[in-house]
Amino acid sequence: NTSTNPIKMANRKILDYASEKQKEIENLKRMEVYRREFLADVSHELKTPIFAAQGFVHTLLDGAMEDEVILKRFLKKAAKSLDGLDKMVHNLLSISQLESGDAKLLVEKYDLREQVEDIFDQLDNKAEKRNIDLKFSTSTKENVFVYADKRRIGHVMTNLVVNAIKYQDNDNGLVEVTLLEEDGKVFVSVADNGFGIPEEDVKRIFERFYRVEKSRAKSKGGNGLGLAIVRHILQAHGTQCHVQTEVGKGSTFSFVLHSKPFKEEELNIEMISA
Numbered sequence: 001n002t003s004t005n006p007i008k009m010a011n012r013k014i015l016d017y018a019s020e021k022q023k024e025i026e027n028l029k030r031m032e033v034y035r036r037e038f039l040a041d042v043s044h045e046l047k048t049p050i051f052a053a054q055g056f057v058h059t060l061l062d063g064a065m066e067d068e069v070i071l072k073r074f075l076k077k078a079a080k081s082l083d084g085l086d087k088m089v090h091n092l093l094s095i096s097q098l099e100s101g102d103a104k105l106l107v108e109k110y111d112l113r114e115q116v117e118d119i120f121d122q123l124d125n126k127a128e129k130r131n132i133d134l135k136f137s138t139s140t141k142e143n144v145f146v147y148a149d150k151r152r153i154g155h156v157m158t159n160l161v162v163n164a165i166k167y168q169d170n171d172n173g174l175v176e177v178t179l180l181e182e183d184g185k186v187f188v189s190v191a192d193n194g195f196g197i198p199e200e201d202v203k204r205i206f207e208r209f210y211r212v213e214k215s216r217a218k219s220k221g222g223n224g225l226g227l228a229i230v231r232h233i234l235q236a237h238g239t240q241c242h243v244q245t246e247v248g249k250g251s252t253f254s255f256v257l258h259s260k261p262f263k264e265e266e267l268n269i270e271m272i273s274a
């Protein structure tokens with residue numbers, strides 16, 4: 001009987017051990033490649049706003065600041081670049097925290113309806129300027145409670161609604177957030193009638209720094225991190241974002257949250273009791 005033969009058993013143990021080590025080495029190699037790519041991407045992306053701010057400040061120092069109009073205009077532009085830089089660094093920190101698994105979710109019961117209404121209030125001006133209607137519909141007139149990390153789901157909702165506003169130039173633009181409660185779940189969707197996303201890009205939009213039509217996205221102040229953050233936050237909640245989209249027609253981003261307490265074992269979370 002082979003399984004009780006001590007030499008064969010020892011051999012099998014050695015083989016198992018070797019294959020386990022091989023897997024560990026492959027994992028480490030993959031992580032190393034990932035880290036190197038991440039660093040290269042980050043350095044590349046940071047350069048743009050740094051160069052821009054540097055350019056404005058040096059031009060001013062070289063004499064342009066004698067003209068008060070130019071002084072103001074260039075300072076404003078430099079400030080805008082620095083604000084963008086600040087936002088990018090902030091987003092990068094969130095991503096790295098979420099990717100390393102260091103970010104613990106603080107799950108609590110809260111009203112998603114109220115959160116969406118607050119986000120609409122904050123973005124109302126932006127939408128109005130672009131002639132976009134912000135619409136909200138729910139399956140109930142009551143509160144829509146979810147068990148989730150309020151601050152982080154706030155980021156998710158804000159990023160999705162901001163994108164829905166940004167990526168369209170309709171005369172009668174529409175952004176619609178829908179919350180449907182069913183069987184202990186809340187189905188959330190953010191729909192727009194904007195540009196839509198080409199099929200070959202859809203699978204990549206959740207990657208960090210990925211932008212469809214770089215120039216257009218950049219002119220809209222995008223840095224390609226918004227959806228990467230959305231993906232990570234939803235993943236940490238044990239759920240994921242789906243996209244339905246058609247070029248020229250619009251896009252719908254949707255995901256599911258819990259409306260009842262759920263088992264937290266698999267997730268790195270801490271429950272805050274209500």
Ligand code: ADP
Binds near residue numbers: 213
């Ligand atoms: P960005 O900061 O560039 O907006 P995101 O990660 O939020 O980065 O989005 C990645 C890309 O996906 C965007 O550059 C844009 O091309 C595309 N995109 C995201 N949301 C939408 C949308 N609602 N409609 C059309 N394109 C979108």
